[in-house]
Amino acid sequence: MSKNEENFVKEITNIEENFAKWYTDIVIKADLADYTDTKGCIAIKPYGYAIWENIQKYTDEKFKASGVKNIYLPVLIPESLLNKEKEHVEGFAPEVAWVTIGGQDELEEKLCIRPTSETMFSNLYSKWVKSWRDLPMVYNQWCNVLRWEKETRPFLRSREFLWQEGHTIHATAEEAEERTQKMLNIYAEVLEELLAIPVIKGKKTDKEKFAGAVDTYTVETLMHDGRALQAGTSHYFGQNFTKPFNIVFQNKEGKEEYAYQTSWGISTRLIGATIMAHGDNRGLKLPPRVAPIQAVIVPIAIKKEGVLDKAQELYQKLNKKYRMECDTRENYTPGYKFNDWEMRGVPVRIELGPRDIENGECVLVRRDTSEKIVVKLDELEEKLDTLLENIQKNMFEECKTNMEKRTSTAHNLDEFVEKINSNQGLIKTMWCGSEECEDKIKELTGAHSRCLPFEKEVIDDKCVCCGKPADKFIIWGRQY
Amino acid sequence: MSKNEENFVKEITNIEENFAKWYTDIVIKADLADYTDTKGCIAIKPYGYAIWENIQKYTDEKFKASGVKNIYLPVLIPESLLNKEKEHVEGFAPEVAWVTIGGQDELEEKLCIRPTSETMFSNLYSKWVKSWRDLPMVYNQWCNVLRWEKETRPFLRSREFLWQEGHTIHATAEEAEERTQKMLNIYAEVLEELLAIPVIKGKKTDKEKFAGAVDTYTVETLMHDGRALQAGTSHYFGQNFTKPFNIVFQNKEGKEEYAYQTSWGISTRLIGATIMAHGDNRGLKLPPRVAPIQAVIVPIAIKKEGVLDKAQELYQKLNKKYRMECDTRENYTPGYKFNDWEMRGVPVRIELGPRDIENGECVLVRRDTSEKIVVKLDELEEKLDTLLENIQKNMFEECKTNMEKRTSTAHNLDEFVEKINSNQGLIKTMWCGSEECEDKIKELTGAHSRCLPFEKEVIDDKCVCCGKPADKFIIWGRQY
Numbered sequence: 022m023s024k025n026e027e028n029f030v031k032e033i034t035n036i037e038e039n040f041a042k043w044y045t046d047i048v049i050k051a052d053l054a055d056y057t058d059t060k061g062c063i064a065i066k067p068y069g070y071a072i073w074e075n076i077q078k079y080t081d082e083k084f085k086a087s088g089v090k091n092i093y094l095p096v097l098i099p100e101s102l103l104n105k106e107k108e109h110v111e112g113f114a115p116e117v118a119w120v121t122i123g124g125q126d127e128l129e130e131k132l133c134i135r136p137t138s139e140t141m142f143s144n145l146y147s148k149w150v151k152s153w154r155d156l157p158m159v160y161n162q163w164c165n166v167l168r169w170e171k172e173t174r175p176f177l178r179s180r181e182f183l184w185q186e187g188h189t190i191h192a193t194a195e196e197a198e199e200r201t202q203k204m205l206n207i208y209a210e211v212l213e214e215l216l217a218i219p220v221i222k223g224k225k226t227d228k229e230k231f232a233g234a235v236d237t238y239t240v241e242t243l244m245h246d247g248r249a250l251q252a253g254t255s256h257y258f259g260q261n262f263t264k265p266f267n268i269v270f271q272n273k274e275g276k277e278e279y280a281y282q283t284s285w286g287i288s289t290r291l292i293g294a295t296i297m298a299h300g301d302n303r304g305l306k307l308p309p310r311v312a313p314i315q316a317v318i319v320p321i322a323i324k325k326e327g328v329l330d331k332a333q334e335l336y337q338k339l340n341k342k343y344r345m346e347c348d349t350r351e352n353y354t355p356g357y358k359f360n361d362w363e364m365r366g367v368p369v370r371i372e373l374g375p376r377d378i379e380n381g382e383c384v385l386v387r388r389d390t391s392e393k394i395v396v397k398l399d400e401l402e403e404k405l406d407t408l409l410e411n412i413q414k415n416m417f418e419e420c421k422t423n424m425e426k427r428t429s430t431a432h433n434l435d436e437f438v439e440k441i442n443s444n445q446g447l448i449k450t451m452w453c454g455s456e457e458c459e460d461k462i463k464e465l466t467g468a469h470s471r472c473l474p475f476e477k478e479v480i481d482d483k484c485v486c487c488g489k490p491a492d493k494f495i496i497w498g499r500q501y
Numbered sequence: 502m503s504k505n506e507e508n509f510v511k512e513i514t515n516i517e518e519n520f521a522k523w524y525t526d527i528v529i530k531a532d533l534a535d536y537t538d539t540k541g542c543i544a545i546k547p548y549g550y551a552i553w554e555n556i557q558k559y560t561d562e563k564f565k566a567s568g569v570k571n572i573y574l575p576v577l578i579p580e581s582l583l584n585k586e587k588e589h590v591e592g593f594a595p596e597v598a599w600v601t602i603g604g605q606d607e608l609e610e611k612l613c614i615r616p617t618s619e620t621m622f623s624n625l626y627s628k629w630v631k632s633w634r635d636l637p638m639v640y641n642q643w644c645n646v647l648r649w650e651k652e653t654r655p656f657l658r659s660r661e662f663l664w665q666e667g668h669t670i671h672a673t674a675e676e677a678e679e680r681t682q683k684m685l686n687i688y689a690e691v692l693e694e695l696l697a698i699p700v701i702k703g704k705k706t707d708k709e710k711f712a713g714a715v716d717t718y719t720v721e722t723l724m725h726d727g728r729a730l731q732a733g734t735s736h737y738f739g740q741n742f743t744k745p746f747n748i749v750f751q752n753k754e755g756k757e758e759y760a761y762q763t764s765w766g767i768s769t770r771l772i773g774a775t776i777m778a779h780g781d782n783r784g785l786k787l788p789p790r791v792a793p794i795q796a797v798i799v800p801i802a803i804k805k806e807g808v809l810d811k812a813q814e815l816y817q818k819l820n821k822k823y824r825m826e827c828d829t830r831e832n833y834t835p836g837y838k839f840n841d842w843e844m845r846g847v848p849v850r851i852e853l854g855p856r857d858i859e860n861g862e863c864v865l866v867r868r869d870t871s872e873k874i875v876v877k878l879d880e881l882e883e884k885l886d887t888l889l890e891n892i893q894k895n896m897f898e899e900c901k902t903n904m905e906k907r908t909s910t911a912h913n914l915d916e917f918v919e920k921i922n923s924n925q926g927l928i929k930t931m932w933c934g935s936e937e938c939e940d941k942i943k944e945l946t947g948a949h950s951r952c953l954p955f956e957k958e959v960i961d962d963k964c965v966c967c968g969k970p971a972d973k974f975i976i977w978g979r980q981y
Binding site: 055057058059062063064065066067070071073074090091092093094095096097098099102115116117118119120121122123124125131132134141144145148149154160164165167169171181183352 | 535537538539542543544545546547550551553554570571572573574575576577578579582595596597598599600601602603604605611612614621624625628629634640644645647649651661663832
C-alpha cells in the first residue's frame, strides 16, 4: 500500500469509535453530498442523487400500480391555511421558515415554506370534492420541504429535504385505513427489497404520532450502531382535517358527509439509513438494486497493450444490462482505485489484467464479503447476475442478524437500563399505555417508544415501568 | 346533442374571439391545473402533471445520454451570494421572495427562494473545482423556482414553476460554447419531436439576453394566435461568474485560470406552449408522444351484453403497449364522453358498440382531423401504431404551416406595422444592431426581437428601422 492509499483510508473515522463522525466522513468521502453556505441545507451530489433517483423510480412504479397519481402544489402556504387545524399548527409552526417579502413589497399575510402539505391539500380537496363519485383522490407529490431544525445532519435531519408526500381522501373510514396500510406495505418493500434493510411495522403511540393524525403507522429500522430510525410513516387522519377545512361530499344516499383522509411519506433520509445500516470501515456499502454503479471494471496494468481495449469491450457489453463504470484514470494506481470504489460502496469490482485476459478470465471482488471469485469472461454476464442477487440477499441477512442481536427483552426498568446500555438496540417490553410511563422511560434511558408492532408478542403481563397490568406489546430504542 | 352536452361545449370561450380566455378555460376544463389560495401559484393536477412527467422522462434521457448528471442544491440562497454578480442581481433581485424568519427567529441574513441557481452553483463550483481533471462538471437539477411576477397565467407565467436548470463548468471557452449548442439542440428536439412544435433556433440580442450572460441562445416558437413564445434558453457565461466567485483551476500547463460556464433551462411553461400551439374550439389537442392518454375506448350501449367485457379486453391488450383509458362511467352518455375526451385532447378515440363487436371491428376517431376510420379488431394494434405516428406528424405540419403563414418580411417601419397588425406573427427584417432601433420597434409595434436566427437570410441591405446599412438578419414578434 502506497503512502497515498494509506492516507486515503486513514481519513475515515473508525466506525466503532465514533459512529456519528464516521457517518459524516462517508457522506463527504463517498461524494454523496456537501455542505453549503445555506446553513443546515446540503447539496446532494451526483452520486447521492443517483441513489435518490433509484429510490424514486422503484417507489413511484409501486405507487402508480396501486392507483396513486402525481400532482404538484405550491411550496408556499398562507399562514391562515396552516393555522386551520390546531394540533397540526402547534406541531409545525415553531419550525417553519416564513416569507415576508415578495418582490419589493412587505406581504400582507406571511407565507410559510411547506414543512408538509396537509393544509394545502385539504384546502384544495374542499374545492375538488363534491360527490362520492369524485372519491377517492389518491394523490402524491415529489417535492422539497423545509423544517427549521436546530441541529442538522446530512440526509438524516436537514432543514430542506426531498421527499414524497401522498395525501388521499376517501368516502369511508375503512377505505382510508386500508390505504394507510397499503402505503406502509410499499414502504416496507422499498426498505427490505430495494435497500436491504429489515423493518418492523407498527403503530406509533399517541405521544409519538404525527401532529393532527388519529393514527400514525411506521416502518422502524435499526442502524449499525444500534440506534433506531423511523424510515417511513403513514397517517390516518379520520375527519381531523376534513372538519376544519369543511370537506363535505354527497354520499350515495344523497346526504352530506365529511370525508376521510390519509397522508404518507418517505424522504432522502433513506439515503442516510442506507449508509448507516450497511456501511463499514472501508466506506459505503450499497445494495445492488439501488447502487448507481453495480459493478466497476478496474483494468490492471492499464498501459499494457490490449488491456484498456478489453476493459472497454467488457464495459460496453455489460453496460447494456447493468449500471457499470470502467475506471480508466491514468493518474491513480489500481490499489487507490480499489479503495476508492470500496469507499463508494460499489457492490462488485471486476479486476482485469494482462494475465487474466490471456487466460480468458477476470476476478470479481464482492464489496460485502471481500470474497474474490475467478470467472471465465464468457460466463461473466450470467455470474454477475447471480452474484448481485446474492449480495443483495446477504446484505439484508447481515442487517437482520444485527437487528436480532441488538434486540433485547425487558421486564422491569432496571433490566431495561442495563440492556440498553450494554447492547444498544431495540428493547421489547409490555406497556400499560400511559404517557407517564413513556415519559419516564425516555427520561431514564434516552429511549423513545418506536412502535406497537403489528406482530404482537406476549412477554409478561405487567408494564415494564409501573408494574401495573399491561397487555400492550411495544418496542423502544434510542433514535436518530 | 343533449342539453347537457351543449352546455359542456359552450363553456369554452371561442378561440378566435378571446384567445387568452380560451386558454385559461382549457387549463381548467381539461383538468390540467387549478388556482390556489397562494396568489400567483397554481396546483398542477394529475392530468397536467402527467404531461410534465412525459416531458421530464424524454428530456432527462437525452440529458443523460449527453453526459449530464443530476444533483440537488438548496432552494434558499443567502442574499450575499445572490449579490455577487452585478448584472445578475440587478436582473433578479426585484422579483424574488425573501425568507426573513426561520423557526422563531428573525434571520441575521435574509434568504431568497431561488429564482434560478447560477449563484448557488458557482459558489459550490468554487469549492469543487481545483484542477483541469475535475472538469467539465455537467450538472442539472429538476426543481421548483420562484419569481414574484405581478401578472400571472397558469403554466406561462406562474410565481412558482417547475423546471430543470443545467449549470456546467469547463476548462475552455470552446467546450462551454459547444455545450450551450448541444443543449439548445436537445430543446429543439423536445419541442419538435415530442411536442410537435416547430422552432427557430437563434441568438438573443444583448437587450433580451439573460442577466449575467455573454450570449443567450433560444428556441422560439409561435402560438396559434400569432404570438411568439420563448420555449427554452441556453446561456454562455464565459467567465462572468467564475471571476466574482473566484472559480479557478490549474490547467494542464500548471497555470491557474478562471473556468467557463453555461446554464440552460426549460420549464412547465412547455405545457402552456403545447396548449396554445395545438388547441382548438373543442379543447386541448395533445401530440401522441406526450399525451398521458394516447387512446381512449368509449363503449357504446355499455349495458348491452358483452360490450363492457369486450371493451375491457381491448383495454387490457392495448394498455401493454399504449397509454390507454377505458371510459366505463355509467352516468354519462357516449356523446358527453366524446366531448369530454376531446376537451382533454386525447389523440384517438376508439368507439366500440354491439354492432361493431358483431362485425369484429371498431371505429377510430382522430382528434386532430376528426376523421373516422373503421378498423378490424384483429388489426387494431398495428393500425393504432401507424395512426398515432401520423397524428404526431400531422400536428407538427399544421403547426409549421401556421408559422409559415404568419411569418412576413418587412423592409421599413410602415411595412412592419402594417404586417404585424394585419397578420400577427413573426416579422423578418434586417437590423443595424443598435438598441435604439430595437426599442423604437418595440414601442411602435409591441414586438420584441425574438432572435438572430442561425439560419440566416438576406432580405435587403438596410435596417428596417433606421435605414442605415445592416447585415444582421433578425426576427420579431409580440410575445407571451
